[in-house]
Amino acid sequence: MKTALALAEPLNSRHRTLSMQPTNPLLTPPVASTTIPVIEETARIDKQVVETGRVVVRKTVHHETQTVDVPTQEEQVEVTRVPLNQVVETPPEVRQEGDTMIIPVLREEVVVTTRLVLVEELHVRKRTLTLNNPQEVSLRREEVHYERIETPPPAAAS
DSSP: HHHHHHSSSHHHHHHEEEEEEOOOTTTSSOOOOOOEEEEEEEEEEEEEEOEEEEEEEEEEEEEEEEEHHHHHHEEEEEEEEEEEEEEEEEEEEEEEETTTTEEEEEEESSSSSSEEEEEEEEEEEEEEEEEEEEEEEEEEEEEEEEEEEOOOOOOOOO
């Protein structure tokens, strides 16, 4: 926006008259009296806001698909059956040997007396693998355009 100066009203005038008459009538001959108007002008200036143009802004969002490698981890469990077929008095507890968890598997056999037979052990070992899986992802990107539209100056008021 620009600020334009405009005269709000015509110049104001104040009139004073100056009378020219001799002050001592004995020194100068009688002369006809002359009146000279003395004019003083004052100006009043106002400002007003004038629209000189406009701007149009447009935003465009672009979508594009890219393939990215995303590292993922998965744990795999390997179970190995170890046959033992041992008779035990009390059930063995689950134990850890290094990175292997050993889980005893028991069954009861009916004999004259009941006894515990250690049939087998499950040796469970965990491994961690890192795999790269291509994934499709949608990415957004914004783009902004603008255009200035000029507005003609307003017509002068008469």
